[in-house]
Amino acid sequence: DIQMTQSPSSLSASVGDRVTITCRTSHNINYYLNWYQQKPGKAPKVLIFAASSLESGVPSRFSGSASGTDFTLTISSLQPEDFATYYCQQTYITPYTFGQGTKLEIK
Amino acid sequence: QVQLVQSGAEVKKPGASVKLSCKTSGYTSTSHLIHWVRQAPGQGLEWMGMINPGGGSTTYPQRLQGRVTMTRDTSTSTVYMELSSLRSDDTAVYYCARENVLRIGLSFDYWGQGTLVTVSS
Numbered sequence: 001d002i003q004m005t006q007s008p009s010s011l012s013a014s015v016g017d018r019v020t021i022t023c024r025t026s027h028n029i030n031y032y033l034n035w036y037q038q039k040p041g042k043a044p045k046v047l048i049f050a051a052s053s054l055e056s057g058v059p060s061r062f063s064g065s066a067s068g069t070d071f072t073l074t075i076s077s078l079q080p081e082d083f084a085t086y087y088c089q090q091t092y093i094t095p096y097t098f099g100q101g102t103k104l105e106i107k
Numbered sequence: 108q109v110q111l112v113q114s115g116a117e118v119k120k121p122g123a124s125v126k127l128s129c130k131t132s133g134y135t136s137t138s139h140l141i142h143w144v145r146q147a148p149g150q151g152l153e154w155m156g157m158i159n160p161g162g163g164s165t166t167y168p169q170r171l172q173g174r175v176t177m178t179r180d181t182s183t184s185t186v187y188m189e190l191s192s193l194r195s196d197d198t199a200v201y202y203c204a205r206e207n208v209l210r211i212g213l214s215f216d217y218w219g220q221g222t223l224v225t226v227s228s
Contacts, residue, residue, distance in 0.1 A: 001168075034214040036152075043202055043218035044144075044152065050212030087152055091213035095168035096142075098152040 002027050002090050006099025012107040017078045021102045023071045023088035032092035035064055035073045038101075039084045047086075048073060078104075109133040111141075111203050111219035118225045124191040127222050129203030136184035137161035140206040142215060143177065143188045145199040153199075157206070158186055193226045200224075 003026035013019050023033065031051040036044035046055045048064035051071055061076040075082055083106050088099040114128040129141060143155040156167035158177040165177045176189045186203060201222045204215035 032212055034212065036215075038152075043204075043221055044215075045218075046214050046216055049207070049210070049214035049216075053211065055214075055216070089152075089214075094154075094157075094166055095170075096154040098154070101151045 001095055002029060002093060002097055004088055004090060004097050004099040006088055006102055008102060009100060010103045010105065012105050013078055014107045015078050015080055019075045019078055019104065021073045021086055021088075021104075023073075023099050025069045025071070025090055027092075028069060029090045029092035031066060032090055033064075033066065033071045034089045034091065035062075036087045036089065037082075037084045038087065044087060080106075109205070109217045111205060111217055113201075113203060113219040113222045116223040116225070118227065119193050120228055121194055121226055123193050123226075124189060125193060125224055126187055126189040127201055127203075127224070129186045129188070129219050131160075131184045131186070131205070134205075137181060139208055141177075141179075141186045142204045142206060143175075144202045144204055144215075146202070146221075147196065147199040150199075155188070155201075160184075160186060190224075193224075195226050198224060198226045 005024045033051045035048040038044040047058050047062050051066040052064045063074050065072045086102045110132045112130045117125050137160050140157050142157040158165045160179045178187045203219040205217040207216040
């Protein structure tokens with residue numbers, strides 16, 4: 001199975017901050033990497049697909065990038081509604097696996 | 108609009124089975140694979156497998172082989188996930204999710220609201 005190492009596991013930040021979350025995969029997965037946002041009691045919502053493509057309707061302050069087996073989700077200027085948990089996911093090969101999650105909290 | 112509507116919460120005893128449903132609407136149900144993902148309380152997301160509603164083919168992770176079965180009813184655009192030999196660590200919220208096939212990569216673009224399954228004696 002492809003292992004996903006997501007960091008940090010938690011992060012405290014303020015509104016307006018720039019935030020970066022990283023996901024490292026154990027094998028090359030090309031661009032088959034997605035980022036999801038999950039709020040308490042709700043289903044995950046896709047933000048970024050194929051490593052760097054912005055899902056329709058998602059604000060442009062969210063962006064994704066890739067370098068080899070390292071993937072990054074960046075939020076350029078945090079808004080109050082962005083405080084949530086974020087997960088990366090590889091869909092290169094089954095079993096599709098998720099990162100452990102990053103809980104983004106208000107400082 | 109695309110919707111995935113899941114069945115209600117379940118409480119089961121250890122060793123029992125549970126069968127959850129996911130009714131899809133707003134698109135051609137046979138054109139998109141459906142995946143199941145679960146989340147134990149306070150934990151992360153775990154992929155449980157997928158079904159092609161068109162032909163009925165399935166793929167499961169090895170760790171769940173023999174315990175999970177996914178089926179579909181094309182007449183009602185409903186997908187089912189049955190998990191047997193339930194244990195306490197199967198307590199989780201179970202989600203169905205649609206695979207987007209119309210763009211690069213492979214992502215889950217629509218999700219059900221989730222079904223809480225509690226396994227307790």
